[in-house]
Amino acid sequence: MKTFFVILLLWTLNCGGHPFPLSTTMISAPVESPRIRYDVAALEVKGGQRTLLSETTIEGPAGTDFQITLQSSQFQMSAHFLNDLAASKVLSMRADLKMRRLYGRSERNLPLYEEDGQKENLQVGFDEKVVLLPFGGDERDPNSEQLKIEITPALSDLSARLPSGEARPLEIKILKDSPGNSIRVEAMRSPHRFTVDAVLLEDGNEVARGMAPDALLGQPSEILLQPNKQASDAVASQPLAVSLTVDQYLQRRRSDQAFISFDVYRPADDRGNARETLASQWAGSGPIDSPITYDISNQYLNGSGRKYELKLIVKLAPGETAD
Amino acid sequence: MNCKEFREVLDLYIDKELSPEALIAAQLHSGECMACQAATEKLLSIRQLLKANNAKHQLPDELVEAVHRISRPWWKPVVHDPKASASRTHPLAVWRRQITLSASTFALILLVVIVFGLFAGRLRTTQTPVSQKPSSVVVPVTPEASTADLARFDHGGRPSVYKEPR
Numbered sequence: 207m208k209t210f211f212v213i214l215l216l217w218t219l220n221c222g223g224h225p226f227p228l229s230t231t232m233i234s235a236p237v238e239s240p241r242i243r244y245d246v247a248a249l250e251v252k253g254g255q256r257t258l259l260s261e262t263t264i265e266g267p268a269g270t271d272f273q274i275t276l277q278s279s280q281f282q283m284s285a286h287f288l289n290d291l292a293a294s295k296v297l298s299m300r301a302d303l304k305m306r307r308l309y310g311r312s313e314r315n316l317p318l319y320e321e322d323g324q325k326e327n328l329q330v331g332f333d334e335k336v337v338l339l340p341f342g343g344d345e346r347d348p349n350s351e352q353l354k355i356e357i358t359p360a361l362s363d364l365s366a367r368l369p370s371g372e373a374r375p376l377e378i379k380i381l382k383d384s385p386g387n388s389i390r391v392e393a394m395r396s397p398h399r400f401t402v403d404a405v406l407l408e409d410g411n412e413v414a415r416g417m418a419p420d421a422l423l424g425q426p427s428e429i430l431l432q433p434n435k436q437a438s439d440a441v442a443s444q445p446l447a448v449s450l451t452v453d454q455y456l457q458r459r460r461s462d463q464a465f466i467s468f469d470v471y472r473p474a475d476d477r478g479n480a481r482e483t484l485a486s487q488w489a490g491s492g493p494i495d496s497p498i499t500y501d502i503s504n505q506y507l508n509g510s511g512r513k514y515e516l517k518l519i520v521k522l523a524p525g526e527t528a529d
Numbered sequence: 530m531n532c533k534e535f536r537e538v539l540d541l542y543i544d545k546e547l548s549p550e551a552l553i554a555a556q557l558h559s560g561e562c563m564a565c566q567a568a569t570e571k572l573l574s575i576r577q578l579l580k581a582n583n584a585k586h587q588l589p590d591e592l593v594e595a596v597h598r599i600s601r602p603w604w605k606p607v608v609h610d611p612k613a614s615a616s617r618t619h620p621l622a623v624w625r626r627q628i629t630l631s632a633s634t635f636a637l638i639l640l641v642v643i644v645f646g647l648f649a650g651r652l653r654t655t656q657t658p659v660s661q662k663p664s665s666v667v668v669p670v671t672p673e674a675s676t677a678d679l680a681r682f683d684h685g686g687r688p689s690v691y692k693e694p695r
Contacts, residue, residue, distance in 0.1 A: 250682075278679040283688055301690045307683070326690050334692050340679075342686020353682040358695065388679050 239268045239291065241362035241374070246274065248389050252351040259353075260384035262391040265362050266376025272393040274355060276340045280308035283340045287357070288424060290398055292329065297359055299336060300424065301326045332360060355389075398423045399523035400452050400464070405497075406431050406441070407515040413437040414446060420523055426451045430473065440507055446484075447473045452520060453489075455528075461493040462528055464520040470502060495521050530554040535565045543572060 244264040250257040264272050268291035276283045283305045292298040305322040312318055330336055338355040368374050378393050400421045406414035413436050418427035426449050433442045450468040470485040484505040492498040497517045506514045522528060530551075535558050541547050542555045559565050630638075 276679065278683065280680060281683050285688070285690065303688045303690060305688050307685075322687055324688070328690070328692050330692050333695055335695050336690060336692050338688070338690045339686070340688050341682045341684060342689055350684065351682060353679060386678065 239366070241265060241267050241364055241366060242270065242289070242291070242297070243360045243362040244270075244272065244289075245356075245358040245360070246272070246391050247356050247358075248384060249354045249356065250351060251354050253349050258382060260389050261381040263379045263381060264376065264391070264393045265364060265379075266393060266395060267366065267373075269398050270376050270393055270395050272391060274338065275390045275392075277388050277390075281341070282306045285338055285340075285355075287336075288398065290422070295332055297330045297332075299328045299330050299359075301328065301336075301338075302424075303338075305340075330359060335359070396423075396455050396457070397522050397526045397528055399526045400455075401521045401523050402427065402429065402450055402452070402466075403517075403519040403521070404429045404431055404448050404450070405517040405519075406446055407499075407513075407517060408436075408438065408441060409513050410515075411436060413441050416448070418450065421450070421452055423452050423455065440510060444472055444507065446506065446516075447471055448516070448518075450518065455494075457528060461496070463491050464494050465489070465491040466498070466518065466520060468518070470505060470516065492520075495519065530558040532558075532562060532565055535559065535562070536568065539565075539569065539572060543569065543576070 242265075246262045246264065248259040248261070250259055264270065269289065271286070271288050273287070274285045283303070285304075286302040288300040288302070290298045303322075303324050303326070307320050309318045309320045328336060336357040336359075338357065340353055340355065343352065364374060366374060376393055376395055378391065380391075384390075400418075400423070402418040402421050404416045404418075405412055412434065414431035414433045416429040416431040418429045421427040429448045429450060431446045431448070433445055448468050448470055450466055452464055453467055454465040456463045456465070467487060467489040468485075469483060469487065472479075472482045472484060474481045485500075485502060488500065490498050490500070497519050500516045500518075501513070502516050503512070503514050535542075535555055538547060538551060538555060542552070542559075545552075547555060559569060
C-alpha cells in the first residue's frame with residue numbers, strides 16, 4: 207500500500223507539469239549561442255570634427271537583424287542588415303540598401319524620384335566596424351559636412367537566459383534620439399537558416415530527391431535531385447536541379463509561412479550538354495513544414511505523357527528557433 | 530399751497546423732483562391736509578403695486594420656444610429647459626457680457642498664443658519646398674537645409690556601406 211502511494215505521488219508530480227527530478231539530470235543543457243551588441247551611432251563629420259547626432263544600442267541573440275531608416279524632406283533610405291555569426295569571431299552582415307530621392311517634377315507637375323537598390327555582403331570581425339553613408343561621400347568636396355552611421359558589433363556580456371530560465375529577449379536602447387526623429391533603428395529576430403527538401407514525382411511516385419541542409423534566408427541554394435531506383439531512364443539521364451531562395455519568413459497565427467523563389471534547370475553534364483533553364487523565377491508561399499507542389503509537366507520531359515511534379519518543403523534548420 | 534396745487538405737483542413730490550421752495554410748501558400742506566396725505570399714500574401704494582406686478586412678468590414658455598424655433602440655427606435642436614427659462618431674467622448675449630480675467634489667466638493665454646504662433650511658423654519653414662509651378666520640362670529640386678532636416682548632407686550621392694578597422 208505504501209509503495210502504491212509513492213508511485214501515485216511520483217506520477218502526480220510528473221503529470222502536473224513538474225519535471226521529474228531524476229529525469230532532468232539525464233538531459234544536458236543546450237549550448238546557447240552568444241549574444242551580440244550593436245552600437246549604432248549617427249555622426250555629423252565635417253573637417254575631421256565629429257558630432258554625435260543619435261545613438262542606439264541593440265542587444266540580442268546571434269541572428270538579430272536590424273533596419274536603419276532615414277527620412278529627410280526629399281530623401282528616404284532604408285538599410286536592412288541580416289546578421290549571422292559565421293564563425294566564433296566573425297559576423298556575416300548582409301546589407302540591403304534602398305534609396306529614394308525626389309528629383310523634380312514632371313511637365314504634369316507629378317513628382318519624379320530616383321531610386322537605387324544595392325546589396326553588400328560583409329564579413330565583419332569584432333575589431334572592425336561597419337560604416338554606412340546614407341548620402342554617399344562627396345568626392346568634389348571632401349571637407350563638406352557628411353552624415354556617417356557607424357555600426358560597431360561586440361560580444362555581449364549578458365547571458366542568453368533570464369534568471370527565470372526564459373530566453374532573454376532582444377533589447378533596443380535609444381541613448382540619444384535623432385533630430386526630428388529622422389533616423390530610426392528597428393531590430394527584429396526571425397529564423398535565418400532553413401532546410402529545404404525538393405522531391406520530383408512522376409505520376410505521383412517519388413523518383414528523385416535532393417536537399418539543401420542549411421539554406422540561408424535571402425541566399426540562393428543549389429539542390430540537385432538525385433534519381434532513385436524507381437526513376438525511369440529518361441529521368442535518370444536528365445537529372446533536375448533547383449536554385450531556390452527563401453525570401454521571407456513570416457510568423458502567422460496558424461502556421462508560419464515561408465516565401466520562396468526558384469529556378470528549375472538541368473545541370474551541365476559530362477557529355478557536353480550545357481546547363482538548361484526549364485523554369486525561371488517561379489515563386490510561391492506556403493506553411494512551414496508543408497509541401498508546396500508545382501506541376502512541371504510542360505517544362506520537364508514534355509511529350510513523355512507522364513505527369514511530373516516538383517514538391518518543395520521548407521523547414522527550420524536544426525537549432526533554429528522561430529521566436 | 531392749496532389742495533389743487535398740491536395735487537398738480539403730487540407726482541413730482543413723490544419723485545422728489547420739486548424745487549426746495551416748492552418741496553417745503555408741499556410738505557407744509559401735506560402736514561395740515563389729511564385728504565392730500567391720503568392721496569399721497571394711495572399713489573405710493575399704486576406705484577409699489579405696479580412695480581411688484583412688473584417684476585413678475587415673464588414671457589410664456591410657448592412664446593419663447595416659438596421664437597427659438599424661428600431664430601435657432603438648423604443644426605441645434607429645440608430643447609425646453611425649465612431651469613433655462615427661469616434664468617432668462619437677464620437675457621444678455623454672451624458677447625455683450627463683460628468678461629473679467631485675472632492677470633495670471635490673461636498672461637497664460639497670451640503665452641499659449643505666442644508659443645502656438647512660433648510653432649506654426651516653424652512648421653511652415655520645415656515643409657517640403659517643392660516647386661508647385663507646372664513647367665514644360667523636368668525641374669530638378671535643390672534640397673534646402675534646415676536645422677532638423679538631414680537634407681543638408683544630401684549632395685546627390687549614392688548610399689554606400691563598407692567596413693573599416695575600429
